[in-house]
Amino acid sequence: MQIPYQPEIFGITLKIHLILEYLAFFLAFRYYVILRRKSKDHISSGNRLSIILGAALGALIGSRLIGVLENPLVHISEVNIIQLLNTKTIMGGLFGGLLGVELSKNIIGETSSSGDLFVFPILLGIFIGRIGCFLSGTNEFTYGNVTDSKFAMDLGDGLSRHPTSLYELVFLVLLFVGLQWLRKRANLKNGALFKVFMILYFGFRFGIEFIKPNVFYILGLSTIQLLCVICWLYYSKTIAKFLLGRQLR
Template sequence: MLIPFEPQLFGFNINIHLVLEYLAFFIAYRYYVVLRRNSNDTISSNNRLSIILGAALGALVGSRLIGFLENPMIEFSKEIFIHLLNTKTIMGGLFGGLLGVEFAKKRINEMQSSGDLFVFPIILGIFIGRIGCFLSGTNEFTYGIETTSVFGMNLGDGVLRHPTSLYELAFLIILFFSLKHIQKRNSLKSGDLFKWFMVLYFGFRFFIEFLKPNVFYILGLSTIQLLCVICWFYYSKFIIQNIKYAR
């Protein structure tokens, strides 16, 4: 199979990344519905809907904003506006969704933690989406820098590059089963599972970004890496508590 993978249907090229992106949303949501049905969710259906809407709105704004800031443009034009609408990143979506949820919970006076039910559907959704990124090769800005290592792959431009999407797929599998293990073997407080997911996934993305052809702005860090640092500050109390507990 050649990368980028561009299947045809009735003579038309299929955007495999877009197809898998929509499939990721559908399957992840259905997985969430199953998990909620089989759980003792203490949040009412109306409040849960408000939280989901807050997450969706926050993710929409965050994914576009951070995606745009990865390659900021100085002059404004119609082309740049279209580029802004089409540029998005899962990292901005996750952190924006987090802020959207917190805002929604304050509006409806919901005090219960709401993130744990979303963890495994989010991981599954990212996993499916990353398959689309890999199959799209260099058509999507998720490929790695050039490498002479045994991991190098031709992703469509004739250059051996780090297949960072494959690295992430492997990490997501490990993360999924590790969090399942933590969930079963530890008596976690409500909300801790989501915090573990955010801290670990943002940690992975911080380091994997060094293998991508990013633009590094402040202190030698890219926009995504700066967002990872912000996320760690956001969860600093949780991180410090677990470091003390581990000791």
């Protein structure tokens, strides 16, 4: 199979990343519905719907905003502006969704933690989306730097690069298994699983950004890495508990 993978049906070239992106949303939501049916959700259906809407709106705004901030020095033109407005990133979506949830909970007066039910559907959605990123090769800005590593691949431009999307797929599988083990074995406080997910995923993304062709603007960090730092500050109390050896209960 050649990367970028561009299948054709009846003479029409399919955008495999877009297809898998829509599939990721659909399957992740169905997975969430199944998990909610099997669990004892302590949040009412009306409040849960408000939380989902807040998450969706926050994710939409966050993904676009961070996508634009990743390219702050782009030449202003009609084509580039349209391309920027279509740029989005899962990192901005996750953190924007988090803020959207907190805002919606404040509005409706919901005080219970709501994130744990979203953890595994989010992981599934990211996993499917990253397959699309890998198959798109250098058509998507998710590829790595040129390298002579034994893991290097030609992602469509004739150069041997880090297949960072594949690295992330492996990490997501390990994270899924690890969080499932943690959920079953540890007596976690409600909402702690989501916090652990965010801290670990943002930690992975912070590290892998160093082997991607980013522009490092402030303190030698890229926009995504600065967002990771903001996320860690947001969860600083949780991180402090972990470092002090306290259980997240």
